[in-house]
Each structure stands twice: as C-alpha cells, then as structure tokens.
Amino acid sequence: MDKSILEDYIDACEFIKETEAEIKRLKKKRRKVIDKVRGSNPDFPYEPRSFSIAGTTETYAEKELIQSEEHILEVQKRRAEELKIGVEEWMENIxxxxxxxxxxxxxxxxxxxxxxxxxxxxxxxxxxxxxxxxxxxxx
The missing domain is CATH 1.10.10 (Arc Repressor Mutant, subunit A)
Structure with a gap:
C-alpha cells in the first residue's frame, strides 16, 4: 500500500457516487409510454373492451448505445469498488x-x-x- 493508493481511495469513493448518478440518468432516458385503446372482445358476445398498451420510445440503436454505456459504467464502478474494498481491508490491519x-x-x-x-x-x-x-x- 502506498500514498497514491490512499489518494485514489477518495477519488474512487467519489467516482462510485458519480457513476451511480450517471447510471440513474441513463435509466431515466428510457421513457415509457402508456396508452389505452378500445377494441372488442374476440369471442362472443363481441362487447367493447379497453386495452392498456405500454412500451418505450427508444429505437433499437439508442437501446444498444445506452446498454453499452451502462455496461462500461458498471465495469468502471466495479474497479473503483475493488480499490475501495482493498484499502478498507488494509486499514483494518493497521x-x-x-x-x-x-x-x-x-x-x-x-x-x-x-x-x-x-x-x-x-x-x-x-x-x-x-x-x-x-x-x-x-x-
């Protein structure tokens, strides 16, 4: 353990917080759309019914981009958490x-x-x- 790792510990803790906020922001980007439509019952008696439809407005390309961004952030967050845990384990023994x-x-x-x-x-x-x-x- 050296001095630079102790300084990196602070940055790793802040990076974890920032990454979690960024992941939340990306998840909010996925906008859900909910609507109701009217139709009829497919079986007898053919009475009118209301159906709820839900989905997202993003395209396939946007979805892939958001998922790859989230994956990269998760990997970076995991590395920062490993550093944080390593420093905390070392701190227990001093x-x-x-x-x-x-x-x-x-x-x-x-x-x-x-x-x-x-x-x-x-x-x-x-x-x-x-x-x-x-x-x-x-x-």
Whole structure:
C-alpha cells in the first residue's frame, strides 16, 4: 500500500457516487409510454373492451448505445469498488493511531498542522508527518 493508493481511495469513493448518478440518468432516458385503446372482445358476445398498451420510445440503436454505456459504467464502478474494498481491508490491519492520521490527512484532506491538532497529545505537524512516513516505509 502506498500514498497514491490512499489518494485514489477518495477519488474512487467519489467516482462510485458519480457513476451511480450517471447510471440513474441513463435509466431515466428510457421513457415509457402508456396508452389505452378500445377494441372488442374476440369471442362472443363481441362487447367493447379497453386495452392498456405500454412500451418505450427508444429505437433499437439508442437501446444498444445506452446498454453499452451502462455496461462500461458498471465495469468502471466495479474497479473503483475493488480499490475501495482493498484499502478498507488494509486499514483494518493497521494501528488505530495510524488509522486516525490517514483518515484526517487523506480522507478529510486536512493539513499536517490540522492533523496534529486533532491527534492531540502535544503532536506537532512534523512529528505526525514523520510517523506517517516511517509507517509507510515499514510496509
């Protein structure tokens, strides 16, 4: 695990949200049309009946295009979710102090000074940064 993957984690989380919104937008593009028509019963007594008809307004080419777009988005979303799960599994195996440092610095995008303030116990920006760098070298 390296620093760039931690930064990619944030982007992966945002990408998942954006992709889900894009997929919803594509699904809304499929407009359904519902109408009623009148006809007669095919069997005796030939009384009038009302039938509901439903369908979509898209053409076959549009449908193929939308499905391929959805498939591409699903694949990208799956890759982002795999990265997210990998980082979360790695985070389970590290000390709590380092989890807090990573959470503040990378997930909340705080500066080293702000991270040190939140860590408490007379931490300085340099000490927290050095602790993080040593931890990453050990991995």
């Amino acid at each position: 000390p709590f102090r380092m989890k807090r440092i990573i959470k503040y610095k990378f997930f909340h995008r705080l500066s080293w000074e702000e991270t040190a303030t939140l860590m408490g116990r007379k931490c300085t920006a340099a000490s927290v940064k050095m602790e993080f760098q040593r931890f990453m070298k050990e991995i």
